[in-house]
Amino acid sequence: MAKNSANGDHQTTTKPPPTPSPLRFSKFFQPNMRILVTGGAGFIGSHLVDKLMENEKNEVIVVDNFFTGSKDNLKRWIGHPRFELKRHDVTEPLLVEVDQIYHLACPASPIFYKYNPVKTIKTNVIGTLNMLGLAKRVGARILLTSTSEVYGDPLVHPQTEEYWGNVNPIGVRSCYDEGKRVAETLMFDYHRQHGIEIRIARIFNTYGPRMNIDDGRVVSNFIAQALRDEPLTVQAPGTQTRSFCYVSDMVNGLIRLMEGENTGPINIGNPGEFTMIELAELVKELINPKVEIKSVENTPDDPRQRKPDITKAKELLGWEPKVKLRDGLPLMEEDFRLRLGVSKKI
Ligand SMILES: NC(=O)c1ccc[n+]([C@@H]2O[C@H](COP(=O)([O-])OP(=O)(O)OC[C@H]3O[C@@H](n4cnc5c(N)ncnc54)[C@H](O)[C@@H]3O)[C@@H](O)[C@H]2O)c1
Numbered sequence: 491m492a493k494n495s496a497n498g499d500h501q502t503t504t505k506p507p508p509t510p511s512p513l514r515f516s517k518f519f520q521p522n523m524r525i526l527v528t529g530g531a532g533f534i535g536s537h538l539v540d541k542l543m544e545n546e547k548n549e550v551i552v553v554d555n556f557f558t559g560s561k562d563n564l565k566r567w568i569g570h571p572r573f574e575l576k577r578h579d580v581t582e583p584l585l586v587e588v589d590q591i592y593h594l595a596c597p598a599s600p601i602f603y604k605y606n607p608v609k610t611i612k613t614n615v616i617g618t619l620n621m622l623g624l625a626k627r628v629g630a631r632i633l634l635t636s637t638s639e640v641y642g643d644p645l646v647h648p649q650t651e652e653y654w655g656n657v658n659p660i661g662v663r664s665c666y667d668e669g670k671r672v673a674e675t676l677m678f679d680y681h682r683q684h685g686i687e688i689r690i691a692r693i694f695n696t697y698g699p700r701m702n703i704d705d706g707r708v709v710s711n712f713i714a715q716a717l718r719d720e721p722l723t724v725q726a727p728g729t730q731t732r733s734f735c736y737v738s739d740m741v742n743g744l745i746r747l748m749e750g751e752n753t754g755p756i757n758i759g760n761p762g763e764f765t766m767i768e769l770a771e772l773v774k775e776l777i778n779p780k781v782e783i784k785s786v787e788n789t790p791d792d793p794r795q796r797k798p799d800i801t802k803a804k805e806l807l808g809w810e811p812k813v814k815l816r817d818g819l820p821l822m823e824e825d826f827r828l829r830l831g832v833s834k835k836i
Pocket residue numbers: 528529530531532533534535553554555556557558559560578579580581593594595596597598599613617635636637638692693694695696697
């Protein structure tokens with residue numbers, strides 16, 4: 491009987507997990523672990539693929555519909571014998587034989603997830619159902635990249651995994667945050683009802699190289715604006731906070747969670763908390779001291795504060811982030827300079 495709950499007895503399954511593929515425990519030869527990454531052509535997904543491909547025992551299959559992701563992010567792996575890329579929309583069923591599923595497919599930037607909200611919900615709900623169905627059929631372990639947005643505009647600070655959140659169910663962000671909440675529910679229902687081995691990561695704002703230049707998220711916006719000599723657009727009031735995690739730390743946390751014994755949900759993020767004004771000032775200091783900072787209108791339901799409590803990640807996964815914002819921003823700047831063709835003035 492699986493008893494791998496992080497949060498208490500109500501999450502303990504009564505069913506044994508489905509039988510994993512015989513390859514997973516084969517004594518006769520060292521098998522490759524076959525790993526599916528949905529959304530693997532995106533920002534976090536492509537960094538995850540890089541890390542998984544470092545292990546020569548892994549075979550990696552990426553499925554992506556290329557809505558916000560790009561083949562460019564995976565170009566170093568295309569043609570590699572342990573790698574496969576498939577254009578596929580997770581709202582359609584998928585038949586592959588795998589041992590682990592990292593389920594990331596979903597637009598993450600508010601601009602993109604609000605662009606076609608019905609599609610965002612379908613991706614979160616039908617897409618997660620399809621991946622759980624696949625996990626059930628082949629006996630794979632599945633990890634969902636959920637989000638700190640399940641806490642909505644949080645009334646508890648910092649956010650612990652026990653907090654149930656403060657989410658507007660009918661707002662313009664609901665397609666994403668309520669979509670992810672349903673996806674978490676589906677994960678636990680499949681775990682309790684069918685014994686599926688699940689892992690849920692609640693990811694907090696992550697940044698790094700390969701973010702889309704016009705992605706719309708704050709770190710990529712500020713860096714692109716600083717490099718283009720355009721004013722940094724701080725959305726009012728500017729005192730709202732976020733906690734920014736560098737992508738290599740995030741990927742290590744996701745792999746720790748997948749390989750460990752805890753279902754989660756577990757917060758994965760960097761607890762260093764900054765107001766958007768502080769972030770703009772830091773980008774200005776590090777990248778372009780001459781750039782202007784201007785206040786612009788905000789969008790509805792923007793969470794006012796966000797900071798992960800990562801006690802569980804530390805205790806249960808032995809994980810904590812290493813890269814400070816001040817050190818991570820220049821790494822992202824380098825990548826943005828290359829892609830924008832803006833060299834550093836000496
Ligand atoms: N980056 C963050 O700060 C953050 C924070 C919390 C949660 N997350 C979660 O992590 C995951 C990855 O985020 P990201 O920042 O890399 O975003 P991203 O937009 O760069 O990547 C998402 C990928 O999913 C693909 N995709 C979208 N809909 C799909 C569909 N229906 N079928 C197949 N592929 C589809 C996109 O083309 C893209 O390659 C998402 O699930 C997101 O919700 C990210």
